[in-house]
Amino acid sequence: MTGLKNNPLKLLVIDDDPMHLELVSDALGTEGLEVTKAQGPEEGMEAFQKLRPRMVLLDLVMPGMNGIDVLGKILAIDPGVDVILVTAHYSSESAVEAIQKGAADYLTKPLDLKKLRERVQNFRNEALTRSNALQLDQQIVDSYQFEGIVGRSPLMLDVFAKIRRASPHFRSALITGATGTGKELAARAMHKLSPVSSGPFVVCDCSAIVETLAESEMFGYVKGAFTGANQDKKGIFELASGGTVFLDEIGELPLVTQAKLLRVLQSREVQRVGSPVTHPVDLRVIAATNRDLKKMVKENQFREDLYYRLAMLEIVLPRLSERREDLPLLQRYFLEQFAATYKKPLSGFTRRAQIRMSAYSWPGNIRQLENVIGTACMMSDGGVLDIHDLPAELLEANSQGDTDDLVTLDEIQIRHVKRILEHVGGNKARAAEILGIGRGTIYHFLSRIHPDKSEKGKIYDNRSSELKNAQVKT
16 A cells, blocks of 8 residues: 555446446546446456455345455455445345445445545555555554563563663663563563673473472583482582573472572572582572462461562563554564565554454463564465454454444543543542553543533442443433
């Protein structure tokens, strides 16, 4: 779509009625469009594959192949095309089916030419907007990257600030957050900004270490310390000396090993298994976990003194569902990465794919998003990722009936604002804080939710978490 501002947008009209083709061609030929006519579905598909237009005006009822079938074939080739279905035989069922299967609009014959021009011009403007947005996307992603981490939400900007301030000074730190929130990326950022950035960054997955071998893996051993110890071996801490050791899933570490880890943190010395000699180590220690260590301390599953030693500096990473404003940035970031990896000319996502992804809860957080986009990029044959490129769990989750595909991004925003307001008992200041917007924006959303009620109508009561349905006309 590059150059839409200077070049006419290609529009293909497919209809079996030659008079209708001429009518539409004459009506739209002066709208800054390059209009091509195709009589019948076969000629239409041939013209589409040859011209690759950005917009198609498609008759629903034609001999040989109906418009729904043609729609499916067109979107299978290029899901980014705007297809407007036209029919003289309107029914709400066919309209819903058309929209669900990817049609951008549904019009009835005889066409209102003024209305048709307006609709086509709107789609042309949207295409121009998307084209401009694609050119800006890379600049935006670059602007909101922090040491390989992408984010612009208030929660992530706070995380970036803590990492930036603490990295030059910390000796030990704890990073907490759900699985898939990017704890290792945060640890690498801290290492990179620390005084030992030129030293090694050694990763130790505590959940993967066999309990009986945990001590020897972390602190090393000497020849003859146990059966199979045929030579001296440095442990992870000695290997990381002069740099940083990252203890992932620290909550899985056995209590016995926790005690020895605490000793290392206090003395900055390690003692290999089977040796009375200690070796000094100069390093930073970053631990990470998705578990509640405070709860584990109360249940005697984690040492309290070790917890407080690590938690002198604690960085909490939010779930993706708590930083939804970062979702478009992350989508673009991963799309560009995987498009380059698989050498595919992928430019973005269709509107319906974006809507479905924005409505999903992402329980696996950023790692799940990365896997979803990576798989979609690998399997896609088109220039944009469409809804059929997404996995089944995204298409089935939170299904609320057949009209779900008709929900716009605007409607999703309104639903989310309503849900947050209900959650905080109607407290608009608290809702604005959670959503990262001003109170004035909250009132704007309320006016759209209930346009016939002013703010003084008290649609939401701050003293109650329930909507006052009696005051709202439904």
